[in-house]
Amino acid sequence: MWAFRRASIRLRNRGLSSATARICCGKSEIERFCLDYNSGFNDPQEKLFDGLLSSTRFYNTSSSSLKLHREVRTFSSSLGAKSSGGEDDDLEDGFSELETPPSAPQEANDGDEIGDDLISKSDLSEDDSVADNINDELEVFGSESDAGEKKSTKSGGTSAMTEAILAAPALSVSTVMDKWVQEGNEVTEEAVILTILQLRKRRLFIKALQLSEWAESTKQLEFVNESNYASRLDLIAKVRGVHRAEEYLKQIPESLKGELVYRTLLANFVSVTNVKKSEELFNKMKDLKFPITCFSCNQLLLLYKRIDKKKIADVLLLMEKESIKPSLFTYQILIEVKGQSNDITGMEKVVETMKAEGLKPNTHIQASLARNYATAGLKDKAEAVLKELEGDGIVKNRWVFQLVLPIYASLGREDEVARIWKVCESEPRSNECIAAIEAWGQLKRIEKAEAAFNKMLKKITNPSSKHFCSLLKVYANHNMLAKGKDLVKRMAESGCNVEPLTLDAIVKLYVGAGEVEKADSILEKAVKQKRARPLFRSYLALMDKYAHRGDIHNAEKIFLMMRRAGYKSRLQQYQSLLQAYINAKAPAYGFSDRLKADNLFPNKVLASQLARVDAFRKSAASELLD
Template identity: 55%
Template sequence: MWAVRRASHPLRSQGYRLGAFRAASTKSSFGHDVDCGVVVTCVPGRKVHVLDCHSLPLLSAARHGKSVNGGYCLWNRGLSSQAGTESSGEESELDDGFSELENPIADTNLEAKAGEGEIGEGLVSDSELLSDDDNEDDAGENELHLSDAESEESKKKTLSEFLKVIVAAPRMKMDAALDKWIEEGNPLGRYEIHSAMLNLRKRRWFGKALELSEYSESHKLLDFVERDYASRLDLIAKVKGLQKAERYVEKIPESFRGEIIYRTLLANCVVQMNMKKAEEVFNKMRDMDLQMTAFSCNQLLLLYKRLDKKKIADVLLFMEKENLKPTLFTYKLLIDTKGQSNDISGMEQLFETMKAEGMKPDIQVQSKLAKYYIHGGLNEKAEAVLKELEGDNLKVNRGACRALLPLYADLGKADEAEKVWKVCESDPRLAECVAAIEAWGKLGKIKKAEGVFEKMIESWKKGVSSRHYTSLLKVYANHKLLAKGKDLAKRMVDSGCRIGPWTWDALVKLYVDAGEVEKADSILQKAAQQGQTKPLFSSYMTIMDQYAKRGDVHNAEKIFLRLRQSGYVGRIRQYQSLLQAYVSAKAPAYGFRDRMKADNVFPNKAVAAQLAQVDAFRKSALSDLLD
């Protein structure tokens, strides 16, 4: 069956309960309780090994009882709430290597998926809405005896014109443009609406997609089914927030309020890292006796991987009880979690189990294995994986190039990176250019990184965005080239690129590494005030850590407050940095434990040591004698 488990200590002996799952722990039919991978301390003096898979099978266990037990333990993309535990490397917000997996809706390559009805491992996407049954064929086609090719060409031309109308329409004033489109006798049915939605999602124009969805319903252009409501719900959550999305769920006809609706809401809770709300939605799905799927469980696994790894065990138990077989995405999450915890043996066993289940490792899985081998100092194993990733002919297997470039750089193998780049150099793709810039930056070859950047700008004049500029900006930041970084930032603005969170993050690091922390703070504050997109968690932490080192409690508290205002709540990482400010200042931190408890955050070993240092009422051996 599946594999990944073994318990060093029975969960039921701990007697914990978790908000997401409301039942006692369950006992393995193999005589073990499932636990889940990294060594974490749940009770004083007791360790639980999470995701320990020495005795595969992966998840052999959620056996009796309707719910699964969980415990009060700790843990975004960077084990941010588990600071102080061993990690395979410094992880940053939104950067754990499975970024496209971590986004519950597949915003890229949607058009390719549309005909296949793919869900992917994401939220309900508009690609799900296109099915043979739902597509409305143009009734006039057969009457006019158009050939399939002519019909398809005509559809594409009409869709192109329709997209131009939508894009040109002023914000919040799309209705007039659509009214005019219909008045001119143009078609506007399910094909046009769904195809346009796919394109808008691909470009992340969720606001316009929402307007189009609202228009189609209010003008009764579509007979809404559950997937249409789910698509609308997803857009509302993205554009207007979870609260508005929840209200919309109540307006959906009860007959259409099924599993797809709630898993869409669940996935958006995960995107926004709202653990409490995600657990509530998951429980509601179970209370409603909706069909539970691996998709919904994967969403919780993704959330707990970011915020509280110890709860992963509960999801695995639940999956086995419900006979939900792990998907490739499940294994990717678990392998990544093992790697982040420096459990190379466990990672390898998961990998073997995945292959035994008939799942073929893709580029992401192999590159993850190589990454964690490198972090663990197992360079020979890493090289073996990379050679396997290359295959017999790298030109044929070109898709691996973007992964190989930075990994060879991590190994310090400039010759191998050069060999890979030569395959791409004559006709590089954007992703390959970004990977090459990253690789040359890691190898300290700044001029080569700049050369690739200029080639990219020249080859992709219209396709280059702020993300591509940011790749070189990060190189400058890592090498403390402040002047070059400033010039590149000005060039980015002059080119008309939209400056977003990734660029802010690179600029913050650039100034912090140059010793200009206050300037970095100012940049981040202005970015947050723009109100369009919130800065990354890592941007705040880069500045906060610097204030903490200085013992600047005032500014550290200020950043802590801004983190909360941006929605980053309940992570032990920010508490640890703030505590360090008090430790460095040798100042007492009154009521700090209560502050943590209010956010449902509990100290790990490192934080407990910090709390002892800043305890205003702590007595030393000398003070005891004097008393």
């Protein structure tokens, strides 16, 4: 991959001249892919890579001169606030593979986080498989003796211990296991490890942690290797938050506190978009002389994909410098970045480079390609990739069902959606039903979405909010308030918790129906309950509506709520807030100072808004006349 180079690359200068800047040292194909990001560089180029790499690099600082960038050896996000607030903020992310469970406390950001839950419409189709990929790479049970257990888990079999725990969802795992032992069942370390893996695969992290703690307390599981501690730390981070995982790290014996443990914590910092902690830990791993692995670099790529895409090039240059070969997941991230920026040519070049390295696109890369083609309006290319995904047919490859169905719907292919849904309509799986609900919703076939939902409920004994949320989002997208209210009532009667995604759908439901005050009240109650942090977009939906009304008071209130929730201010929030002042025809005093305090610099949209509110300022003479 690194051998494929060009001599120069065209960059866009910000406010300097129309001349193009050139990077004068050779770059890898993948690094140039990122540097050629189609939105251009919106920050002074001599500062783009401050504090990132031990490399000598050239940047354009004027129309006629080049400046040598000095050598630096640590990662830092001194520019994170500046660059994360552009017009194309990546609020939603399809690679949130180490998700905190909905009931777990979300991190209150440490002043350096962007901190969104970062959930995209592709999560329902990709989340579980991506989680599998990253947990495999973490190797939380990494010894050779566990290889057979891993294989058994992936084959779909369920152990008797797992079945016993799943059969008693209302009971604590310790109660189930005590009864299990009393009934004369044998408990072995291998069985415990297998059950924990199977619970993790089902994303039942709370029960997995309870089993791990029970096994340790009853001496059924000996913590004698690093993978045991890495697994426990990962579960603690998911269930109780990364701050508790940090505390647990201090309890691990130094002799067993290796790279696996640290990279597990790094992945969890990235999963909650804690920029400061992620970079500090990465640098600490370098200071401790741990090898820089592709896994750790992939975590930084995920982080910067969310908050500052321009820094992706720096991670790739570090990988080249350290001779780290990109993995399939590395390419998956880069393809998604290109697709999100609507740079289809760049996306296809990444695929070509990946294939040249002997790597074949997996199903999730293919699905990402199809989604990006569909979004770009390239229907034929999207359908060609979808047919590749289906392979010999959807009957034989039923497991791709949940990937292709929503994409066909986005292309408006109701006939294809009907064809695929017919294959498994008689005996659908829950994920297939969720995909069908989303697809029929996109096609505005509400009655068919409801039919798929009812089929799903018949198959599931204890439906979760995830299942209800699939149909609730359809109602919210089509402003069907009455049906949405009835569904929320059914969900409450089923005893489901209101998770962030569900709350977001409820907020959107009421906002879309014009009942903004009701949506506001629901969001405030959720915040007071402190169960899980609402999504960034839930707050923003309310702020946008108040801004449209010119309701400065409530727009400022939502702005403050977002800050209290731990979301660091970004330009999109200020744009929404300023719109409230514009619509109210009121001056916004001190706004420039507020932006400076948040280390933000106006883009074109915000600068235009500031000029408009300045026009509402009163002169000294007019104040006297008033």
